[in-house]
Amino acid sequence: NAGVTQTPKFRVLKTGQSMTLLCAQDMNHEYMYWYRQDPGMGLRLIHYSVGEGTTAKGEVPDGYNVSRLKKQNFLLGLESAAPSQTSVYFCASSYPRRKGMGANVLTFGAGSRLTVL
Amino acid sequence: AQSVSQHNHHVILSEAASLELGCNYSYGGTVNLFWYVQYPGQHLQLLLKYFSGDPLVKGIKGFEAEFIKSKFSFNLRKPSVQWSDTAEYFCAVNADSSASKIIFGSGTRLSIRP
Numbered sequence: 001n002a003g004v005t006q007t008p009k010f011r012v013l014k015t016g017q018s019m020t021l022l023c024a025q026d027m028n029h030e031y032m033y034w035y036r037q038d039p040g041m042g043l044r045l046i047h048y049s050v051g052e053g054t055t056a057k058g059e060v061p062d063g064y065n066v067s068r069l070k071k072q073n074f075l076l077g078l079e080s081a082a083p084s085q086t087s088v089y090f091c092a093s094s095y096p097r098r099k100g101m102g103a104n105v106l107t108f109g110a111g112s113r114l115t116v117l
Numbered sequence: 118a119q120s121v122s123q124h125n126h127h128v129i130l131s132e133a134a135s136l137e138l139g140c141n142y143s144y145g146g147t148v149n150l151f152w153y154v155q156y157p158g159q160h161l162q163l164l165l166k167y168f169s170g171d172p173l174v175k176g177i178k179g180f181e182a183e184f185i186k187s188k189f190s191f192n193l194r195k196p197s198v199q200w201s202d203t204a205e206y207f208c209a210v211n212a213d214s215s216a217s218k219i220i221f222g223s224g225t226r227l228s229i230r231p
Contacts, residue, residue, distance in 0.1 A: 040223060041223055042123070042224040043221040043224075045218065045220050048217065048219075050215070050217045090161065092161075097168065102149055102215055106151075106163075
């Protein structure tokens, strides 16, 4: 039972390069999230999804795109990386408390450390 | 925009001292509230949560939190901290009526002197 798995764990990019972070969960959770963690800023929500085929913007969506083609996977893309996107990225997932009642406890992945030079 | 404020950025305590970490949120609708903890080198994990009912919530490892609706607050408390409580603590709240958009505060780093 892996929980939430993020790949890659570490990556170094040059400014302008593109990349995709993959989040996979094996708990059949409906909701999935991407956050970034920066010193002094806590976790900031980038994008989230409440089900397969749906995505929504979070607090800091600019410069990122996401896709949820399969229920178990949530991809975070950087089309043209910038140094400001140097961060630790966390994926999380949750099942709804009850239909329409919102997210329950989030299960987090181990994080992906991205450096943009 | 909805927000979560944690005013204590770094708290340093001695073992056995009492702890209270502040959390204030701005969302005016029905709230679901959480405290998460990140121990050094470990995944973020849940300490406790509030959905409804008794506003005094007990969590793991002797932590508790009190929801005060009139103050938009959900402060975390522990009567006697241990060295193993050294970690970063995050408050979180739903930021929409569907309660699916979960946002976090900036975190409080807790350091315990042995």
